[in-house]
Amino acid sequence: MLEVENLVAGYGGADVLRGIGLSVSAGEIVAVLGANGVGKTTLNRAISGLIRPSSGNIRFLGYDIAGKGPPAIVAAGLIHVPEGRRIFPNMSVRDNLILGSYRRGKPARAANLERMFALFPRLRERTGQLAGTLSGGEQQMLAIGRGLMAEPKLLILDEPSLGLSPLLVEEMFSLIGRIAADGLAVLLVEQNVIQSLELASRAYVMENGRVVVSGAAADIAADPALKHAYLGL
């Protein structure tokens, strides 16, 4: 579904990604792990079109999307829920969700809105509230809900558990599992290594803008030397 090959990208001439490759198949949860600053967020930004890669290929459902802008990539069904949530603080919860279907998923907007409220009952209680006044966990749910409103085929989640209490982190991971159970592919970028490896079927470990280890999540989880070397565990 998503194939990334030899991707090089960065900011102002300084490359952060140095020839990275990975793939995600339909219905699969794939984790991307690594310490701070190895290029995980840059990888997401390059895939979703926020930055233009300097070389390499990104193919999504057979289309070449490298260098395309976010509107075209969203229209194709690849949705990136960014780190830091990036919700619209000055707008109601409902309008935030509605804008999730601005480019894609508009015909089924009303039904999907209802689906989101069923998935996130907290958001239903707060439909008219300004998104900026929500708690961190609610904002994260809203960010994911906004992403789902576009009826994605692949969802990129960047640090969805960041800044959440341990209880909410549990809830967030079980939620991601439930979303993926519907057949949605998920690229999960996380610092929360243990839970990500439990949830994902495969994982990539990044260092210095490259993939250094990849394989079945269970194998990586079972290799203490590897976890020690790259993931600080």
Place this chain on the structure above:
Amino acid sequence: MFAPDIILAAVLNGLMTGSVYALIALGLTLVYGVLHIINFAHGATLTAAMFAVYVAHTVFRLDPYLALVIVTPLFFGLGYGLQRFVIGPASHGEDRNILLVTLGLSILIENAMLAMFRSDTRSIDVPYAFSSIDLGFTFLALPRVLAFGVALLVALLLGLLLTRTDTGKAIRAVAKEKTGAALAGIDVAHIYAVTFGLGAACVAIAACLLMPTFYVTPRAGNAFVLVAFTIVVLGGMGSIPGALIGALFIGVVESLCGLFFGESLGQIGIFLIFILVLLVKPTGLFGARA
């Protein structure tokens, strides 16, 4: 002291002037709220629109109120194109570049007007220019009453556009969270251009409402935009209700100052308020804290 009738008449006249200020201020504050820049070409755009109305009337015998349905979409298109194909690409994502590009554009537009129309003061003759409505205690000039009605209607429509339509919601989303908007599939460059187009459309409507009673010179727009800028600061930079209420208030202040201190000193109150707002409440009436 003046009789209450006279003061009331001055207030009504002030509200009518203020409504036209509101249109100009709405355009300015909308562009500021979304693109986070002061559009220095706003005054020149107003002048250009006034000349467009003038040409429509003298060449094509078109009434200014009928010209509104042509000039408004025309200026929306011009504003859209300017931002999308000139200002946006020339700015390379730097806010201060946008500022300089709009400043350059204003000089360009003004001088083009000067070359085409000379510095003469020009006005149009419409049969209803001196028609008025008798309220018993005062007469209100018909074109100004019409201006008031149309301006408030446009402000209302703009408010509905921003809160009820997908495009309007996208404009508000881009204003506060550009990255989040892009990731929702909103084309930020398109939304910037639509916003700029709406700003230009607002001054185009203002021009149609002004021309039956006002005159145009190649610098006519600047005086209005100076007042509009005061209004935007008073109402809170980027605030739509602030611009509307601020404009009506400033219109009344100008009118009352004119009554008490003489017509030529009418605007003194506006700039006193401007300085006071900057001293006491720099975020304005409806402005968010920085």
